[in-house]
Amino acid sequence: METGKENKKASGITYSCYHNRSREGEHFVPEHTLSYQIAGSLILSDGNREYPSNDGSFRLIRRNQLLKFIKQPPENGEFKSLSIYFNQQILKNISLEYGITAEETLDIQPVFEVKTNVLINSYIHSLLAYHQANYFDNQELIDLKLKEGILIILQANPELKNILFNFNEPYKIDLEAFMNQNYHFNVHLERFAYLTGRSLATFKRDFEKLYHTTPGRWLQQKRLQEAHYLITEKGKAPSDIYLDLGFEDLSHFSYVFKKQFGEAPSRIIG
Missing domain, CATH: 2.60.120.280 (Regulatory protein AraC)
Incomplete structure (x- = not known):
């Protein structure tokens, strides 16, 4: 402890x-x-x-x-x-x-x-x-x-x-590049919006225009895809990667992984 x-x-x-x-x-x-x-x-x-x-x-x-x-x-x-x-x-x-x-x-x-x-x-x-x-x-x-x-x-x-002494606030930046680099951080959408120089409403609007889905769905799919790759291609254990990919706990990660891919992550280790 x-x-x-x-x-x-x-x-x-x-x-x-x-x-x-x-x-x-x-x-x-x-x-x-x-x-x-x-x-x-x-x-x-x-x-x-x-x-x-x-x-x-x-x-x-x-x-x-x-x-x-x-x-x-x-x-x-x-x-x-x-x-x-x-x-x-x-x-x-x-x-x-x-x-x-x-x-x-x-x-x-x-x-x-x-x-x-x-x-x-x-x-x-x-x-x-x-x-x-x-x-x-x-x-x-x-x-x-x-x-x-x-x-x-x-x-x-x-x-x-x-x-x-640079007091500038975040300015509007490329949304796709930022999200591809930072999707694994488990922070609220308001934080993503602020760091990309947008209000929450503008962030959601720009995001759905770019990805044709909501930020929440995209984040989960992106994290699950990366998890599947790390487990099947790199032989990583689920317990070693779920936090790094932005999931809060192992049980929730296992649940959404099985729902997405049909098998629990512990059963498909490469």
Whole structure:
């Protein structure tokens, strides 16, 4: 049984600690997030590429991303990480106060390595001290620490201003390319709509015009087709793929698979 804790406050800083079990899942990243790996490993994947982090790794995760993750504690140890969330209002305030603006950039990768120095290392240690002292619920102090963190990180990584201070919302993008890349993420249709630069009504209308079916039916068919291929051609076990393909539980996956193909997935392994 998994044991652990995640100390998350409204302040925007999370200290995570997990014991004795790899955690796999997926999530939507609504705000720019600095992720510092204290112990264990974290693997992020956008469906095309993996971004591994080990002890001491420091990453910036760009906002408005769909990512899968695997958190693995070290042998006989605990997975520990620190996540710092920069909301848009804090960044806009800093942009106005210091005149920092983004320049046009075509780099749209979701995860960036952050170069560290003595100041950044000291900053991280100060946040760990805040955690130990239970100060993550003191919003005034945390707001100061968030501002300090942004300014310190920009000194060592000035190019990150093009990410942090880009306040553009998702624009209308190619729907077919996006869905073919992201169909395996188990998120609500509202999220797909937002990330393609559409209202939910426009997303559904554009989708049915393109695919001649509803988004829900298409997603299930696409996931089942991929599951059938992985099981019959690659010899994958159903229990190893259902989460990666966006199904919430194995029993539901087996039920819809059998309904679609006439046999349970466990009976057709190649």
